[in-house]
Amino acid sequence: MSTFDFLVLYWPRLLSGTGITIAQFLLAAVLGVAVSLCMGLLKLSHNPVLRGAAVTYIEVFRGTSLVVQLYWIFFVLPLFGLSIEKFTAGYVAVGLNIGAYGAELVRGGILSVPKGQWEAALAINMSPAKRMRRIILPQALVNMLPPWGNLMIELLKGTALVSLISVADLMFEARQINASTYLSAQTFGVALIIYYILSRFMVTPFMRWLERHMARKLGKA
Amino acid sequence: MNDVSAFPLEISGSPAPMVSFRKVTKSYGALTVLDELDLDIAAGEMVSIIGPSGSGKTTVLRMLMTLEQINGGVIYVDGQPLTHMPKNGMLVPASQKHLRKRRADIGMCFQHFNLFPHMTALENCMEGPVQVLGLSKTEARERSEELLEMVGMIGKKDQHPSRLSGGQQQRVAIARALAMRPKVMLFDEVTSALDPEVIGEVTNVIRKLVSEHNLTMLMVTHQMGFARDISDRVCFFYGGKIEEQGPPAELFGNPKKERTQQFLSAVKEAI
Numbered sequence: 001m002s003t004f005d006f007l008v009l010y011w012p013r014l015l016s017g018t019g020i021t022i023a024q025f026l027l028a029a030v031l032g033v034a035v036s037l038c039m040g041l042l043k044l045s046h047n048p049v050l051r052g053a054a055v056t057y058i059e060v061f062r063g064t065s066l067v068v069q070l071y072w073i074f075f076v077l078p079l080f081g082l083s084i085e086k087f088t089a090g091y092v093a094v095g096l097n098i099g100a101y102g103a104e105l106v107r108g109g110i111l112s113v114p115k116g117q118w119e120a121a122l123a124i125n126m127s128p129a130k131r132m133r134r135i136i137l138p139q140a141l142v143n144m145l146p147p148w149g150n151l152m153i154e155l156l157k158g159t160a161l162v163s164l165i166s167v168a169d170l171m172f173e174a175r176q177i178n179a180s181t182y183l184s185a186q187t188f189g190v191a192l193i194i195y196y197i198l199s200r201f202m203v204t205p206f207m208r209w210l211e212r213h214m215a216r217k218l219g220k221a
Numbered sequence: 222m223n224d225v226s227a228f229p230l231e232i233s234g235s236p237a238p239m240v241s242f243r244k245v246t247k248s249y250g251a252l253t254v255l256d257e258l259d260l261d262i263a264a265g266e267m268v269s270i271i272g273p274s275g276s277g278k279t280t281v282l283r284m285l286m287t288l289e290q291i292n293g294g295v296i297y298v299d300g301q302p303l304t305h306m307p308k309n310g311m312l313v314p315a316s317q318k319h320l321r322k323r324r325a326d327i328g329m330c331f332q333h334f335n336l337f338p339h340m341t342a343l344e345n346c347m348e349g350p351v352q353v354l355g356l357s358k359t360e361a362r363e364r365s366e367e368l369l370e371m372v373g374m375i376g377k378k379d380q381h382p383s384r385l386s387g388g389q390q391q392r393v394a395i396a397r398a399l400a401m402r403p404k405v406m407l408f409d410e411v412t413s414a415l416d417p418e419v420i421g422e423v424t425n426v427i428r429k430l431v432s433e434h435n436l437t438m439l440m441v442t443h444q445m446g447f448a449r450d451i452s453d454r455v456c457f458f459y460g461g462k463i464e465e466q467g468p469p470a471e472l473f474g475n476p477k478k479e480r481t482q483q484f485l486s487a488v489k490e491a492i
Binding site: 114116117119120121122123124126127130134135138139142218 | 329
């Protein structure tokens with residue numbers, strides 16, 4: 001079977017798999033960004049308990065394998081009475097994992113804002129919360145966007161693991177097709193190309209656009 | 222331990238000094254930056270602080286802005302304690318709430334301007350009045366535009382700081398501080414980071430403030446001529462203490478202490 005015939009026959013399944021991959025990616029990204037902000041801020045807290053919670057979170061999710069985390073959330077948590085449907089378990093695991101890496105980026109971004117900015121905000125008597133929200137975070141965000149671009153690509157590729165708990169994403173469909181046709185080169189070749197297109201022509205351009213947009217807001221461009 | 226039991230809960234007297242440092246000590250580990258500093262500044266007075274680097278000049282301003290904590294003594298602003306607060310008839314270290322309340326009387330301009338880069342000149346000035354004082358945007362804009370007009374920056378009000386020269390940024394920073402209507406203004410080497418040809422545009426704004434407003438001002442500067450022109454009093458700092466102080470004509474014209482003479486002649490040679 002030629003690659004063309006292969007595509008004609010299997011494109012609906014590959015397409016629906018791609019759709020699920022994109023959905024998993026977007027949901028995990030939203031969750032990951034939220035977790036990153038939260039944990040990044042907690043890690044800078046003066047309260048040792050809050051800081052300890054953030055450190056523990058980051059250590060656990062960065063220090064262990066994403067697949068094991070995924071299995072914990074999908075297979076082990078039900079044993080403690082917390083059952084999560086597989087689609088949700090998929091993006092939650094990936095999002096929580098990326099959030100641990102993102103937390104360090106948030107923390108680093110915040111610390112990279114010059115001391116003078118903190119002092120100027122204090123000199124106009126801003127409350128710590130307002131200072132963070134209105135002065136520090138907007139600048140920190142611009143500083144941390146380039147590494148976030150990398151992390152987002154990692155995140156996209158990480159979503160392939162949700163196929164292991166039978167979420168019908170692109171990787172899952174590819175494995176199913178391969179199992180019934182043994183056309184490994186075509187199946188995984190097409191999957192490879194689709195992942196590449198998603199990261200190279202969707203995620204990266206979007207992050208670049210965001211960087212330019214934020215730089216303009218800072219009056220840098 | 223900072224024993225403040227000997228200090229009054231507030232300073233009365235007519236008129237009470239606007240700012241009062243009472244035996245204020247600041248040290249970083251073993252290094253004492255300020256050593257039992259006593260300094261009173263009257264309402265409406267313009268005081269310049271000069272001295273060699275490392276003499277504690279900037280620390281005085283930073284403590285008054287509450288950017289640094291003091292290790293001993295008490296600072297009073299407008300008769301009320303700043304670094305401490307009264308509790309059960311005694312002075313205790315100030316809470317964050319107390320600091321926020323008392324800090325409202327003080328404004329500061331920095332050597333490196335520290336404008337918010339993600340806001341235009343106008344937004345920089347409006348930020349405090351809207352977010353801290355709770356003014357409406359209309360009121361805040363009116364107040365800010367008036368001040369930008371005063372510092373000669375109204376034409377650039379919609380520019381971001383990155384599009385402004387150092388002198389222009391510093392003038393916006395002065396407007397931003399004034400928009401909070403402080404009673405005391407602090408100028409921390411505001412011309413040190415500027416190119417020589419734009420120093421004048423900033424010093425002219427400060428001159429205007431001195432002549433037209435009844436602000437209490439404290440300025441750390443290396444511009445001896447400027448300090449001499451506009452100050453009511455000049456303090457020469459050396460080794461964390463005021464070595465000599467007096468009216469500018471006296472301190473610059475006829476310095477009594479040897480260290481003051483040495484410093485001033487060294488500065489003269491540099492010019």
